[in-house]
Amino acid sequence: MSRQNQKAIKGDNISPSPDPGKQNCWEVMQCGRGPGQGLDQEHICPAARESRLDGVHGGQNAGRACWVVAGTCCGGEVRGAFAQTITRCRHCMFYQQVVSEEKKAFLDTVSLFQKLIEAGKKLGRIKRRGLIVGGSGLIGGTLMHYFKSKHGDAYEILDPNSKRLSLREPEDIKSYLETYRPDFIVNCAIPPLDGGAQLAYEVNYLGSINLAKAAMALRVPFIHFSSAALQPMGQRVAEDDHLPLSTSMPFYPRSKLMAEMTLKHLHETRGLDYTVIRLGVVYGKHDHKIQGFQRLLFSIATQSMMFLLTRPGVRHSYTHTEKIAPFVHHVLQHREEFTGQTYHFVDPEPVELSRLILAVKDALGVKKPRAIHVPYSMASLGGYSLKLFLRMLRPLGYDGRLPQEVMFLDKFYQSQILSVAKLKKSSFGLPDPEVTVFSELPNIVRYYVARWQHYNLIPTVDRDLLQTAPGTKAFQDTPRDLLEGLHSGRHEYLADFESLRDQDLPDSQF
Structure with a gap:
């Protein structure tokens, strides 16, 4: 397809042609990697080969939009990772010079990235490949589910x-990424809260940072999910607020905090594009x-x-x-704004918490818990006594564990409100503020109660709470x-799948 005949990214107008x-x-830069300079295709600068931006700002290929192309060679050093x-x-x-020459016609970075994506889709040659760890x-x-169902x-x-x-x-990470080379990496993996020091360190810290370093080598964005467990209690807790790193900090938040600190260090010193x-x-x-x-929910359902x-x-x-998936999608599309940033x-x-507990109790139609608040001293003493009792049973061959969340029992008695300012x-804003845990509670209760009753994990409750397929009775x-x-x-x-049938083919084809 010649440059003169290429379609525009949006609509059916003809794309602007290069301006000689x-x-x-x-x-301008005299890098020696432009077209027609005796180089084979592999050694020509990626900006000179990027046909999806041909004509932008009057340039040939991405010759006047090179800052959004990975792998360009500026100052004798291969660059191009966007954040870097x-x-x-x-x-x-x-x-x-381009900004000055184009004035109001200058396209911002987000628009250029959108052109790359849309043009690739029209040419039938691009799908952004993402890696989700912890899927x-x-x-x-x-x-x-979001990316496959809505943006497949x-x-x-x-x-x-x-x-x-x-x-x-680490060799698993290297081998997998050498094979698939994703365009972005999202890390959602977490070990059990009570997994101990080794698991927290290996997964939350070493694993996360190794993924980030791989993303840096591939020059792709790295989206990392973290937890409020590493932050102090209080009102309007900001993104920069975190607990001091010390040996008194539990292993889970400690590893999460260390990972965040190293990600910031890699961004500042080596240009890691992360959020x-x-x-x-x-x-x-x-x-x-x-x-x-x-x-x-389970504790209330079992009374x-x-x-x-x-x-x-x-x-x-x-x-x-x-609400999370649309935000991740937005973050990936607006790297300039979100790179190197942490967001609540x-x-x-x-x-x-007490209002939520009572709301769950009412939704389940159970009698417990009673609307009586247990002081923290009594709750912590009970937890400590139970821990000692379980430890005494181990020599007899019984292995019992307290719920993982008991390690955060003190937080049940302190407020932690994260600032969303x-x-x-941001350009994303606050999504669906009317959707809360209370508005979603009926559906959530029905889903989990049905699941747990199917596996005989909880006693039978009101059958109206069960989500059953037609014909179950x-x-x-x-x-x-x-x-x-x-x-x-x-x-x-049974579902009807006749819409999948190709009406142009005779029945003998099926």
Whole structure:
């Protein structure tokens, strides 16, 4: 396809053609890597080969938009990782020349990236390949579903399990990334909260930093999920606030804090393009593990929480999983704004713990916990006594563990409200502030109660809470009648897939 006949990125207008009166970067910078200089295709500068930006600012290929092309050679050094070069590029004589010449016609970086993506889609040759580590978890699974279901035409998402890519094995990371070479990496992996020092260090710190260094080598963005567990308690806690790194800090938040500190160091010293997304208490469906908010729900469903383990007025910040994926997508599309930054991603309104516990109790229709607040001294003494009792049972062959969240028992009695001022001021803003843990509670309760009852993990509660497929009762009571009704068409419980049939082919083709 000639440059004159290429279609525009948006609409059906013809793209602007290169202006012979305007100079390209290789002509101004005299790098010797431009077209027609006796080099083979492999050694020509990527900016001179990037046809998707042909005609932009009147340049040939990306000759007048080289700052958004990876692998360019500026000052005799291969650069091009966006976060590493954008600051330098803005001080570059050629960049300033293009800004001056184009004036109002100058396209910002976001527009240029959008042109790259849209042009590639029109040419049928681009899908951004993303790697999500921890795709089987609540956060990773939500991201997987979002990109595959809503943006499958533009993104190819990889989600290897730990057998294919273990964060504890640097060679796994290297081998996998050499094979697939993703365009961005998202790290959602976390070990169990009570996994001990070795697991926390190897997964949360070493694994995360090795992934980040791999992203830096590939010159691709790295999105890292972190936790409010590394931050102090209090009101309006800002992104820069964190607990002091010390041996008194539990292993889980310690490893998370160290990872954030090293990511910042790599950004400042070696140009790592990263963003940290720090979450509060996460709530949502489709988590197979009983931890965090699900642990609270499980304790109430089993009526093992006798009284309220908190003080009146204690509030925390909560994060809805369904809101996270659009934010990650936005962050990937606006790297200039979000690179090197940490954002709290939580609902704007904090949640009072005792109110939430009682709301879950009402939703389940159970009698416990009683609306009596247990003082922290009594709760901590009970936890300590139970820990001693379990330790005494070990010589007898019994291995019992306290719930993972007990290590954070003191936080049930202190408020931690994360500031969302920075997120509010960003180009993404505050998403769906009307959607809260209370508005989502009925669906969440129904989902988990149905799942836990199917596995006999909790006693039977109100059957109205169960989400059952049509025909479930007949399957239990009258299976023959159900099967006959399905075969005869009397019951229409099976999905209809006729829309998949190619109407232009005769039935003999199927």
